[in-house]
Amino acid sequence: MSTSMQVKIIYNECIKPSSLTPQHLRIHKLSLLDQLVPSTYVPMILFYLPSSIHPININITTPMRSQLLKQSLSETLTHFHPLAGRIKDSLSIDCNDEGARYIEAEVDSNLSQFLNHPDLSFLSQFLPGEVISWQEPEATPGAHVAMMQVTNFACGGFVLGAFVSHMVVDGAALSTFLKAWAAATFRYIATPSTPHLYTKGNFDAPSLFPQNDAYPREATMMALFSHFLKVGNCVTRRIVFDAPALATLKKKAASSTVPNPTRVEVVTTLLWKHIMAPFKVKSKIVQNQRPTLMTHIVNLRRRAVPPFSEYTMGNFVFMATVLSQCRSNTEDDDQNEDNLDYVDDNRDRELGRLARLVREAVSKLDGDFVQSLQRDGTRGLIKFCEPLKELGETVSRAGADATDGQGPDYIGFNGRCNLGLYEADFGWGKPVWVASGGAKRGAEDAPYMNMVILMDTRSGDGVEAWVCLDEQHMAILPSPTATPQLLWWRRRRSRRLRRRRRFGDDQAAASPYDFGPLLTFLANSLSSDDDSASSSSSSSSSSSPTTLDPSEFQLAQSYRAVPAPLWHSLLKSLCASHSSSDIGLAYAVVSWLQKHNLCFSYELLYSILIHALGRSEKLYEAFLLSQRQSLTPLTYNALIGACARNGDLEKALHLMSRMRQDGYRSDFVNYSLIIQSLTRSNKIDSPIMFKLYREIESESIEIDGQLFNDIIAGFAKAGEASQAVHLLAMVQATGLSPKTATLVAVISALGNSGRVVEAEAIFEEMREGGLQPRTRAYNALLKGYVKAGQLKDAESIVSQMEKSGISPDEHTYSLLIDAYANAGRWESARIVLKEMEASNVQPNSYVFSRILASYRDRGEWQKSFQVLREMKSSGVRPDRHFYNVMIDTFGKSNCLDHAMATFERMLSEGIHPDTVTWNTLIDCHCKSGHHVRAEELFEEMQQSGCAPCATTYNIMINSFGEQQRWDEVKGLLGKMQSQGLLPNIVTYTTLVDIYGKSGRFTDAIECLEVMKSAGMKPSPTMYNALINAYAQRGLSEQALNAFRVMRADGLKPSPLALNSLINAFGEDRRDTEAFSVLQYMKENDLKPDVVTYTTLMKTLIRVDKFCEVPAVYEEMIMSGCTPDRKARAMLRSDTKVRPNPFIFMMNIKGNRVPEFGNDDTEHTLVTNTGTTEEIHPLYHYHYLTQILGCNCFP
CATH class of the missing domain: 1.25.40.10 (Tetratricopeptide repeat domain)
Structure with a gap:
């Protein structure tokens, strides 16, 4: 079919971004990781059948579809600006907005015919460029960064081929771009009149992994590949492993070392094993065969701590390497570390060994490895090169050791699974097949020689392997029929800066100039023709006037010698007025100055206006003013300060985010203002503080004494006492003296968390350091005593306070009353x-x-x-x-x-x-x-005029979620955001909880990902909710996965989460795993509580292990836990589900059988000797053993 099928190019054009790239972003430097990849292109091909077109879009013609694709591509390129540029040299991209190359082609046949019998050698016809050689040492200056081709078939189906330079994307980054393009097109079709929010690519890789321009371009992975790359005629074979086949392979590859191999691991090991077989035959070495070098491309985004965003563009990959010889299952396995413990003989020992080697190699590329790559200077580069050097030495050593004098055979794996490309819906349905472009049949110097690319199948649970070998090796590779496992198809500049930012302070003496005439002139102009004046002001901002009234010209000349600080003072005095006319007059002054070129920095004038409006609590007017000019760092700073001073923290944080997106770097004053505002408003919480602190560290922002004090106080008031104490120690180590207010905040945080001894130590340290504690310090320590229930210490500190001449205030008495009331x-x-x-x-x-x-x-x-x-x-x-x-x-x-x-x-x-x-x-x-x-x-x-806050919406979202009114939930989220309220941690936690409890786990996971992409760190409570939701439905494996993600996010599991995990295993009748969680708690100093033991008892009853229940109940008592009603009921339920030998044996001994009530914890037993003994329900069984002298346990 494909041999007769011809692709005809209809037109070729460049699609430019809808908005110009800002000047400061015109040159995109490559990161260190980008320098290490070859100058080739990454291909991706998506196939869309006509039958997958949505019914509502069935009438969209091919020309209409083409126009929509181009329009949405233009919009998407605005947010992925390097892809609309050209290659400048081997270290940078010229983001000149010349656009991405867009080709449209057609095929006069049906797409389904091609898909029924796909010719892999024909796939390159769907790509907008020729395959580029891996041996090309330099990038081609002037070449397009991105090229797209849309091939329309006669049936209405189409194929989308993407070809983007490897200098700026890897497979995951290309997938992010394609999904963003698809989402943009979909929104154009579904809601054409609604303003759209676009996915934005994060091109911060050069700041994460700084470029080293002294690094030789030829010292790349490509150069390393030259030691063992094979060139010649390449043949591609496509092998698909479906879910049943993978399940079988996982069982065969499982061992005590790797009991749960992943689908990628088992496919990698299987193919590695079988591809080594033809190498062995061809080399004709049997007893001492040449070793095989296996490499596997690893995505570092998820392996970083914390993980990088999925929207992070660039190359975030590295190679895991393994050198090994193939052994058969019949060879002696009792050799050194390769000896594995297998449970049964049905498992493939060689697959298990190779799976272990793959996992060990990949595990080396962990968070510590990624962090070392991010360090600046030579150390980071050397660390980066160590694996490459080791790999090169490995190649040379293996070549010398081989019996034929040649280097090892090579096979490279590139995993592109879990990229989500099968969800890329442009509005005409999801793709039926996603392929990676291969080489033409018989093409020399093919980029995929001795390579295996692993892709997802459409169902998402399979793996599609593209095996590319030279013709000789492919011919020897076992056929599908001969190999049943192969299945086809499946931080002293601070004070000066602070003074520059403190616009509220007067910077000049009383003005010798009379501004009355100017203000009168401008007021008359505004009142006579407001619209005209406004139009004149806006137009004059960009050019000088061509005609001018003589009287106005003389007025301008009389003010030409006025120094800038006096104009600043005038603007501040006008903005301090409560009259809206004065605010309008202030803006007119700025416009008039700009018109006559009387002041050198107009953005400074605008920022002064915004700052003054913020101090006058006129935030709305400040935002209106900011919209008249493009935002600059000065105006951004002024707006952020205005929002922080007015308590609108969500807007301040949003502006900080926008500032970074626009390529501007914030300073420490912004962070001080925001943290101060957070502490004043009591809206501070630990996720926000950690987010701000991570930003300060990642952007290498200089921290002065004021900011240090603000950060410590912020963490303390957020309840993060440990972090506050750690930072306090850092400040003291640098010789800085913390403020008294900072120390009081730390004492308060320690007291609130029950760490009274540490709070006392800091309090004494204050006094020994010459600081006289005042009322607030005493109250902070008193609060700790009250919270800990230490009434005598509370009375003592109040007495000590009075002896020191410090009079108790209302708060002191309130705390003391609290202490007595609590007692x-x-x-x-x-x-x-x-x-x-x-x-x-x-x-x-x-x-x-x-x-x-x-x-x-x-x-x-x-x-x-x-x-x-x-x-x-x-x-x-x-x-x-x-x-x-x-x-x-x-x-x-x-x-x-x-x-x-x-x-x-x-x-x-x-x-x-x-x-x-x-x-x-x-x-x-x-x-x-x-x-x-x-x-x-x-x-x-x-209706009463009280505007709902984020907490209100969170409560209502939870209410609608409990009623499963999902449309109302989405409506509330929309209404919340339309009122300028951004979803917070509680919002996302609530959503995860309600979605999880209703079994909508996809929505719950999506909320987690959206929150992470917004820069917020999930809280333990959120994961607790998700784990509990899985547990309630007996989905133990999913609950375990959620627990693992929680640990990967750096969160310490709480007893609540672990109890939910135990419950999940219990519901799934996995009692062994449930008790392993208990062991984990003991080993990690997490004290099990009543719920822990009660849940374990329930688990045992569920699996009919009744005789083990009393032992768990006894362990609960021995550990210091007091059984509650539910625990006692659980023990009683054990006696109800099987015959109770206690009653029988009591009758035999002549004792009166005790009556065990439903609420009693202790019961009286009257023995036949007339003595009375108190017994606990636990001893339903143990009484018989210890007193009656018999063993009634089965």
């Missing part, structure tokens, strides 16, 4: 209230709120009325915070009527509810299952 000493708390009055410290509503909160946390909601009466008798009026705590108290106890009555009373007293009030009401109704009333409250909240 149940209400009378002592009343005495403290009297002491407050005697010390002229009037107790406020907050004090009573703390008392109420302590009752709430113990579930004693009835005491709320007593606290309210005590509060009124003290003459204190309840405020919003008190009512919020009271509503929460009733809500947590499911007393919704009392909660709503408190809300109504709050309104009747003229206290307006805030978001906390509404959120508490909505949440308690949701948790009680009153979803309809929760929705009504959500609507009432908005």
